[in-house]
Amino acid sequence: MRKFKRVIHKQFGGVGNFFAMIILVSITVIFINTYVLSKRNLSDNPSDKNFRIRDQIYNQNQTDEYPTLQQQTKWPSVADAGCEIDEKCSYDSIPYKVISGTGTEQYPIICFNNKLLVHKNIKDLKIGRGSNIVVVDGKTYDVKFVETFDTYLEENFFLRTLRLKLNDGDILILASFDEMVYALREASLSLLENYGSQVIKKVKYRDSFVMIGQKGLARGKAIEMHQSKGKREFGSAAHISGCAQFPLGRITPLSFPNMEVNKAGKIVVSKTVENCGLFQTCKENEFAVHVYTGKDNNDEPKICVDGKYVISKGINDAGRGLNIVVVSNGKEIIRTGHFDTWKDDSTNLEIFLENLEDNVIIIAVTFDEASLKLSQHSKTLFFDLGSATIQNLKYRDVWALVGQKGIKGFSPYEEISYAGVGSTYAPPIDKRMCIPQTLKGVPIRPDPLPYRNDKRREFCSRYDGYGDFCTGTNLDKNLVAIPLINKTLEDNPIYSTPILIIAGISHNSLRMCLETLLMQPGINVENVIVAVDEKFTEPLVLIDLFGFRGEKTSNSSTYIEHYEKSLKRVWEIYSNKDKIIVIEEDLILSPDFLYTLALLSETFRKDETIGAIQMWNPNSYDIINGSIELIYRVDQFYGLGYLLRRSFYEKNMKDSFKDCCSKRVWEKWTFSDTSSSSFLMPDVSRVFRRPIDGNRINTKHVETLFNRRRRTCLNPFPPLSNIDILRKDKYDAQLTKSVNSATLIKSSEGCETINNNVYNLIQSQNTSNIFKYVYHQESLNDVASLLPILSCFELFPYEPLGLYHGILRFSSNQYHFYLVGSKSPHYANV
Numbered sequence: 001m002r003k004f005k006r007v008i009h010k011q012f013g014g015v016g017n018f019f020a021m022i023i024l025v026s027i028t029v030i031f032i033n034t035y036v037l038s039k040r041n042l043s044d045n046p047s048d049k050n051f052r053i054r055d056q057i058y059n060q061n062q063t064d065e066y067p068t069l070q071q072q073t074k075w076p077s078v079a080d081a082g083c084e085i086d087e088k089c090s091y092d093s094i095p096y097k098v099i100s101g102t103g104t105e106q107y108p109i110i111c112f113n114n115k116l117l118v119h120k121n122i123k124d125l126k127i128g129r130g131s132n133i134v135v136v137d138g139k140t141y142d143v144k145f146v147e148t149f150d151t152y153l154e155e156n157f158f159l160r161t162l163r164l165k166l167n168d169g170d171i172l173i174l175a176s177f178d179e180m181v182y183a184l185r186e187a188s189l190s191l192l193e194n195y196g197s198q199v200i201k202k203v204k205y206r207d208s209f210v211m212i213g214q215k216g217l218a219r220g221k222a223i224e225m226h227q228s229k230g231k232r233e234f235g236s237a238a239h240i241s242g243c244a245q246f247p248l249g250r251i252t253p254l255s256f257p258n259m260e261v262n263k264a265g266k267i268v269v270s271k272t273v274e275n276c277g278l279f280q281t282c283k284e285n286e287f288a289v290h291v292y293t294g295k296d297n298n299d300e301p302k303i304c305v306d307g308k309y310v311i312s313k314g315i316n317d318a319g320r321g322l323n324i325v326v327v328s329n330g331k332e333i334i335r336t337g338h339f340d341t342w343k344d345d346s347t348n349l350e351i352f353l354e355n356l357e358d359n360v361i362i363i364a365v366t367f368d369e370a371s372l373k374l375s376q377h378s379k380t381l382f383f384d385l386g387s388a389t390i391q392n393l394k395y396r397d398v399w400a401l402v403g404q405k406g407i408k409g410f411s412p413y414e415e416i417s418y419a420g421v422g423s424t425y426a427p428p429i430d431k432r433m434c435i436p437q438t439l440k441g442v443p444i445r446p447d448p449l450p451y452r453n454d455k456r457r458e459f460c461s462r463y464d465g466y467g468d469f470c471t472g473t474n475l476d477k478n479l480v481a482i483p484l485i486n487k488t489l490e491d492n493p494i495y496s497t498p499i500l501i502i503a504g505i506s507h508n509s510l511r512m513c514l515e516t517l518l519m520q521p522g523i524n525v526e527n528v529i530v531a532v533d534e535k536f537t538e539p540l541v542l543i544d545l546f547g548f549r550g551e552k553t554s555n556s557s558t559y560i561e562h563y564e565k566s567l568k569r570v571w572e573i574y575s576n577k578d579k580i581i582v583i584e585e586d587l588i589l590s591p592d593f594l595y596t597l598a599l600l601s602e603t604f605r606k607d608e609t610i611g612a613i614q615m616w617n618p619n620s621y622d623i624i625n626g627s628i629e630l631i632y633r634v635d636q637f638y639g640l641g642y643l644l645r646r647s648f649y650e651k652n653m654k655d656s657f658k659d660c661c662s663k664r665v666w667e668k669w670t671f672s673d674t675s676s677s678s679f680l681m682p683d684v685s686r687v688f689r690r691p692i693d694g695n696r697i698n699t700k701h702v703e704t705l706f707n708r709r710r711r712t713c714l715n716p717f718p719p720l721s722n723i724d725i726l727r728k729d730k731y732d733a734q735l736t737k738s739v740n741s742a743t744l745i746k747s748s749e750g751c752e753t754i755n756n757n758v759y760n761l762i763q764s765q766n767t768s769n770i771f772k773y774v775y776h777q778e779s780l781n782d783v784a785s786l787l788p789i790l791s792c793f794e795l796f797p798y799e800p801l802g803l804y805h806g807i808l809r810f811s812s813n814q815y816h817f818y819l820v821g822s823k824s825p826h827y828a829n830v
Contacts, residue, residue, distance in 0.1 A: 082119060083111035089243035094141065097241040100208040100227070101132075101177030103234045108175035108210075110134050117146055118175065129178040131158055138169030138214060138246065152179045155188045156377035160347050162191050168216040168253045171246065176209045176238070187345035187373060194254055196222025204228065208235035214248055221249035259348040260317040260338040267336055269308045270315040276304035282434035287331045289435045291365050293398035293417070295428045301367035306331055311365070320368040322349065327361040329437055334360065342368070346375035353381040356405045361435065365400045366393070386411030386441055392452050395419060398426045402435055409441030418452050421460045421470055452476050459545050463538055466508050469515075479546050484522030486595070486717070493605075494598040495522045497581055497643070500570040501530040501548075502563050503539050504585030509690055510539055514546045516589040521716070523594065529573065531566035559585065560664070564657045571646065571654075578646045579604075583687075584665070587641055590615075590686040591716040597643055599720050600631065600680060604643065607727045611648035611677040615686035616640040618666070618801040619810055622709040623794045627811040629721040630683040633731050634804050637679055639665030641687035648677060666705055680726060681802065683811050688712040701798055735807065736826045739818050742772035770816045777823040780806050786819060793817065 079085070079095065089095045097111040107127050110118035117134045120127055130151040135144045145165075149158035166172065172195050181203050192200045196217035203209045206229045213222035223244060229235035262268075275281060276290035290304035300313035301323045310325055310333060311318045321340040328334050334357075339349040356362065362385055371393045382390040385403035388410045393399050402413035413433060419426040453476045460470035468474055484490060499517070503510050514530070517523060528548040532539045535555050543550040551569060556562040563584075570580055581597070583589070590596075597613060604610055616638055620626055652671040653660055661669045671677075691707045725734045775785040783800050786808070791797045793812060800808050806821030820827045 077114075079114040080111065080116040082109060083114055083116050085241045085243075087242050093243035093245045095242075096173070096212060096223075096244055098173055098175050098210040098212065098239070100175045100210045100235075100238040102208065102237045104129075104178050106237065108132050108177050110173050110175055112136060112143070112171075112173060113141060115143075117143060117173075127177065130176070130180045132175050132177055133161075134173040135166055136171040136173065138167065138171055138251075141171075141246075144170065148177075151184050151188075152182045154376050155183045155185060156346070156350065156375045158184075159188045159191065159345060159375075160350070162188070162195070162215075163256055163347055166215045169247060169251045170215050172211070172213050172215065174209070174211050174213075176203075176207075178234075179206045180209065181205065181207070183376075185345075185373070193219045196220065196248060197224055198222070199224055199226045202226060206234050208238040210238045210240050212240070212244065212248070214246070214251060216251040216254050217247070217249050218252070223248065257340075257344045257348065259352065261335055261352065262316050262337075263335045264333065267310055267333055268315050269310055270312045271309050272307050273304060273309065274307055276307055276309075276432055278432045278434065280434075283436075285438075286434040286436050287327075288432070289363060289402060290432045291363065291400040291402070291429065292431075293365050293400060293426075293429045294367050296425045297368040299367075299428070301365050303363055303365055305333055305363065308333070310336055318367070321366070321370045322374075323365050323367060324352070325363045326356065327363065328357075329359045329361070331437060341370050341374045341378075342372045345373050346378040349378050350375065350381065353378065353385070356385075358405055359438070361402065361404050361437075361439065363402050365429070366398050369396050370399070371395055371397065386439065387414055389414060389416040392416060394452065394454060394457075396423070396425050397452075398429055400429045400431065402433075402439070404439040407439050407441040409443045411439055412442055413439070418476060421457060421475060453478055455545060459541060463507075463541070466511055469508075469511055479518060481518055481523045481525050481547075482521045486521070489522065489595075489598050492598040492601055494581075494594060494601045494643075495524060496527065497579055498570060498574045498577055499528045499581040499583065500566060501528065501583045502559075502566045502585060503530055503532045503536075504559055505536075506586060507536075507539055507542060509586045511542060512690075513583065513585075513587050513589065514543070514548065516591075516593075517583070518546055519591065520589065520594040522598075529570055531562070531569065533562050560662060564661070567649070567653070567657075571649070579643055580646075581641075581643050582639075583641045584639065586690040588688045588690065588712075589641065590688070590713045592713055592718055593641065593686050595717060596682065596686055596713075596720070599723060600643075600726070603723060603726045604645075604680070608645075608647070609677055609728045610645070610680055611652070612637060612642045612644045613680040614638050614640070614642040615682065616642075616689065617681050617683065617685045618705060619795050620683070620685040620711050621794055622711045624810065624812045625711065626683040627814075628682075628684045628713045628715055628718040630811060631720060631722060631726055632681050632683065632802070632804065632809050633678045633726065633728070634681045634802050635678055636801065636803060637665070637669050637671070638681070638801070639669065640689055652677075666702070678728070678804065682713070684711055684713050686713055704798065705796060732805075732826070735804075735809075738770060738816075739772055739807070739820055739826050742770040742816075742818055743768040745771050745773045769814060770818075772818040772820050774820045774822060774827065777806065777821040780821065780823045782823070783821070786821070789819065 083097050085095055085097055094113055099109040101108040107120040108118055118132055126148050128148040130149050132148045134146050137144050151158050189201050195213035195215055197211055198220040203226055208227040211222050211224035223240055225238040225240050227235040227238045276288040278288050282288050287306040292302035294301050301311055301318055303311035303325050305325055305327055310316055311323045316336040317338040319338055320342055324337040326334045337352050379390045386407040387401050396419035399416045403411045415429050417426040417429055525547045529551050530543045530548050531551050531553055533556055534552040540550040553562055553565040600613055618638055660671050689706050725731055786800050802808055806824030808819040810817055
């Protein structure tokens with residue numbers, strides 16, 4: 001210590017001088033650091049130089065001068081809990097942290113300037129599904145407001161906020177929660193691109209999204225992140241954090257369409273017409289009105305009020321979209337408005353409607369197209385003015401309303417007209433009426449509302465070739481199942497039996513089949529499966545339109561191959577069912593198709609010798625004029641539309657389909673063992689097979705079978721007279737008895753056409769209406785002697801169809817005929 005003091009005295013002349021020197025050096029260092037180095041650093045820092053240059057560019061595009069960051073705000077040096085970031089921000093940048101919500105449990109977080117602004121624990125702060133936003137003043141960095149918008153349900157107030165409540169350059173911070181884009185339309189998405197986003201249009205259902213942008217910022221300049229949900233239920237959290245320098249880029253002031261409104265004193269009258277063209281004069285407390293929507297875009301909208309046309313082409317901004325006239329309770333025209341809701345969003349329209357005075361009358365007509373950007377909130381406002389149909393307005397529909405602010409119920413002065421398919425226009429509305437100064441609303445619409453089938457319209461606009469299904473009034477007919485009318489059949493098993501339709505290549509034929517199936521009383525659409533070859537996609541859309549289930553089968557080279565796969569698949573789907581109904585391609589069903597099967601279901605259940613009930617009779621020609629009351633047993637199977645027993649399928653078809661059924665069913669399916677089985681068949685068909693073209697093998701045979709004029713039952717509830725005797729033992733006994741008692745036809749001449757001598761013989765023997773003709777047989781299957789006789793009765797001429805034990809049975813014009821083989825066991829018994 002003494003040595004140290006000697007050094008101080010030697011070098012500084014004493015201890016006091018030593019401390020004085022230390023103080024002087026310290027002051028010098030502080031001065032240099034504060035006033036010299038800091039200025040040099042400012043001038044030499046490239047990032048700061050860039051910031052100042054960018055700030056200058058920004059200021060050149062603003063009407064107000066933006067102060068520097070130091071002048072604008074002073075943020076907390078310590079971040080709020082939850083706002084911490086890894087990066088340390090420079091004095092000229094602002095820290096931020098934005099995290100989207102995840103699912104419905106993890107809420108979004110928004111931090112700005114080290115302040116926690118959005119968090120589930122902040123008292124009285126609303127956080128909800130959709131878009132959660134913080135808006136910051138672009139000049140002062142003060143928080144202007146925090147809000148949440150359920151953009152899953154609607155975009156109206158979100159869009160209006162972005163358009164009207166933010167100034168150019170204001171900062172928008174957005175974080176999604178749960179689902180945010182379902183209700184966002186083009187107007188909102190495009191506007192967010194004007195806040196700098198370039199990925200907002202890629203955000204899909206339940207994706208996660210966060211962004212920091214500014215109003216007027218060029219697309220792609222925002223700070224943003226998008227997390228797709230992929231195959232998960234929700235996207236993972238989108239997260240952005242760091243330091244931001246504002247402005248984020250060049251700010252271009254945004255402009256929006258002006259509200260086209262004309263007030264009293266500036267309203268132009270195009271012409272005056274007494275009583276607006278009404279023949280009668282309106283009462284003292286009424287005024288005349290004429291509304292016209294125009295027939296197409298080359299026409300014009302018209303609104304006449306009390307003799308004055310104030311809406312027409314070139315008058316008071318009238319044009320495409322919605323044209324509105326507001327009338328005071330004293331019949332004075334207060335203002336007119338035009339809103340192009342095809343081109344522009346509905347913000348101006350909403351503001352216009354929200355600011356209507358109490359009790360004013362509003363007259364509105366559409367022109368050309370008004371639905372595209374008409375918001376749900378606008379429709380709600382019109383609903384409050386008395387509209388009941390505005391919700392139904394679609395592309396190029398036309399609509400007219402006379403409503404009133406404060407009306408109780410629906411306006412009786414409203415009409416809507418629906419457009420056709422594609423770009424066609426709706427029939428115009430052209431109405432003249434006397435309107436009371438105070439409208440009396442009705443609690444229920446006085447007329448039934450026109451129904452619009454949008455799903456059917458969309459289908460018809462995409463696909464051609466469906467004829468009257470897609471034209472005229474059919475376009476809006478609802479496709480609904482018809483309930484069971486006969487309540488005694490409620491528990492009948494037919495109405496819970498699976499129905500398989502095996503679709504072919506004609507989509508329009510499939511459409512007609514589905515229509516007639518849907519019209520069957522008691523049809524259960526959940527029981528219907530339509531099998532479609534996987535190479536066809538259009539039928540699946542058609543099937544869905546009807547509410548049925550489409551089932552794809554693997555690619556097949558022939559219809560029969562597709563047929564086999566379809567049968568196999570439906571038995572797999574309904575593994576616990578003992579029967580199915582099969583309907584082939586190109587069929588139209590009679591109105592009693594299911595009803596007749598229901599009446600026969602008990603016989604089918606009790607008699608297991610019946611392999612199927614086939615609903616098509618090859619001899620059901622119009623000229624024969626059979627009986628809708630009769631059902632026969634037959635040995636041959638003709639398919640087309642039928643009820644099939646599982647046990648018969650598994651025994652005769654499942655493992656031998658290519659052997660039994662490789663051809664179309666009318667070319668004869670032959671089963672290995674049918675000695676114990678037969679089939680039921682009506683005397684008059686319950687299905688109609690559409691005519692067949694000539695591009696087939698054996699054309700003459702097929703055309704005679706299908707293209708001759710045929711008879712199909714049209715009675716929805718025909719009586720069946722012989723249900724009780726259709727079981728095998730009773731049927732065989734009754735058949736033997738009938739053959740025995742029938743009057744014998746002795747003529748044996750063959751016929752090129754119907755033999756008048758035969759019918760003369762029948763008519764002369766008027767003591768009976770039951771006849772038999774016996775043909776010679778060498779064996780039970782010998783039909784050579786029968787063939788020449790078939791044309792005598794206008795039966796199918798090329799082979800006998802509908803035989804049962806060698807007997808061909810049919811009725812014609814109230815006569816009953818049995819063409820009996822000499823080897824038939826029923827004739828041998830006689």
